[in-house]
Amino acid sequence: MKKFSFHKLTLAFMLVLLLALAACGGGDDEGNNNSDSSSNKGSEEGELYSIEDFTNVKTNEGEPIDGGSFTYGLVSDTAFEGTLNWNFYSGAPDAEIIQWFDEPLLTWDESYVYTNDGAATYELEGNTVTFTIRDNVNWHDGEPVTAEDFAFAHEVIGHPEYDGIRYGSDFTNIVGMEEYHAGEADTIEGIEIVDEKTLKITYKEVTPSLLTGSIWTYPLAKHIFEDIPVAEMSSSDAVRKNPIGFGPYIVEEIVPGESVTFTKNEDYWRGEPNLDKVTVKVISSTTVVNELESGGVDTVSSFPTDQYPDNADMSNVEFLGDTDRAFTYIGFKLGKWDAEEGRVVPDPNAKMADKKLRQAMWHAVDNDxxxxxxxxxxxxxxxxxxxxxxxxxxxxxxxxxxxxxxxxKQLLDEAGYVDVNDDGMREDPDGNELVINFASMSGGDTAEPIAQYYIQSWEQVGLNVQLTDGRLMEFNTFYDRVENDDPGIDVYQGAWGVGIDVDPRSLWGGESVSNYTRWTSEENDSLLAKGVSDEAFNLEYRQDIYNQWQELMVEEVPVFPTVYRAVLVPVNNRVVNFAIGDGTGIYLHELGVTQEEPMTAE
Incomplete structure (x- = not known):
């Protein structure tokens, strides 16, 4: 299991946790362990604060009692989707839930490099990685986690009927995976089950990314899923109603979209958890403060930073903080996704195809x-x-x-976007009315004013930008429409959680379905490939390549980042052994409380 962290995943993940977010999702960064937690009030000047004012490890005040319960507030203004399996989920809210009962086979250190401290060890020799799963690692139903389960996860993700978002360059790098995915082979040549607990995977290329995130480390319980058609797995009861894992807690009850209750896994391979019970419940961003002050939750997935100044002195919690492995961005829709070819296809005639238009829209906004x-x-x-x-x-x-x-304004003039009818709004270079449709998500008190801020900023340079359908979109609707290249969206505001591996291919590569801009170029693909080449094992070379890539994206602007983010997590004073971020050495099963009831605000 990864070291204890409550950053949004991403997606990656996030929302791909790999996304983490997917769009949403989701990071787990190193924090400043030397920070003084008493400095949470931040700087006085201008009511401004700094992430440097926070620590990412909670102060322990007392010893954990034997047992107890813990409530985790999943901050979301929509219900969680409920795809509760690492191999199928796409949204960060689901990942926040999955982390309690399932985990990867490998952990990583503070430099995001895989270690041998997890449920499995690994050894790299040539292009082959040998994984050995520990003998005491078992699924919650008592069945051992096996090499066959690990291989099965790869077979499912590589299957032509797999409907998730995991299949991509990390999998096509496995010898024989593309032939298997195309239906030209019944097995994956590069995957060998040596014995019950040992699996070998041979990769086409061993890159610097291989050991910092591009190995898929989540097995799938074959004894449960093998009789379910691959196309039906993500919607099956085994994912939605009765999810299973090998993590520290066991799913006891799911209230769809609202909450999940867990009990301790006494057979957990790291040791019996301190807590008897954990509840994850969805809470609105508008009720976070009340839930924390009343002790309705012990902590939350993240605290709305806009609400921090009014609550910095909340007496029953300690605020932890970290630099989020994520950013918010404005993306331009510049093409389509070709599912058959597995590539983005840029459209030179897209409304936003002129890079000077895109450059101008970046210059128009004051993100500071x-x-x-x-x-x-x-x-x-x-x-x-x-x-x-x-x-x-x-x-x-x-x-x-x-x-x-x-x-x-100068860039727009040069590109031929001028006001031909003196109404204050620019027409396109052919003299036609230009209306730019902007999609943004609802959620929290700041969502609407921020969207309007961007619209007004663009209006100030003569661009008529309007919200798609005239309103903000609910989270799931937003990503459904963005992912499906809805023609009603020209520009969108999203967020990505960045994976532990710096490799940007999964977000912006030409073969990534998560590249929602649908833009790429020969230079983009070339630089991203060089970033994971043999030469990139040299740190200076890889840094230079990624500097060139960052400059390319500043020039072409298929997307532009708006703000980097701090993540704030308030934690009830009764909680011990809690941290956010990687490299802390604190794991979920160690989490405890010093008294039965949460402390309430004075």
């Missing part, structure tokens, strides 16, 4: 002021698509595109 006004400095101007959570590769010398509305 936005971060200060709406987030009190706890979100700040973003410059490149590799965030500062990866300091070795984030190019801090690249300024991105500065706020300069005169420059924006």
């Amino acid at each position: 002021t936005l971060g200060q006004k709406f987030y009190h400095g706890l979100r700040w101007n973003a410059t490149t698509l590799i965030p500062p959570s990866h300091p070795e590769y984030h190019d801090e010398t690249n300024p991105g595109r500065s706020f300069d509305q005169e420059k924006a």
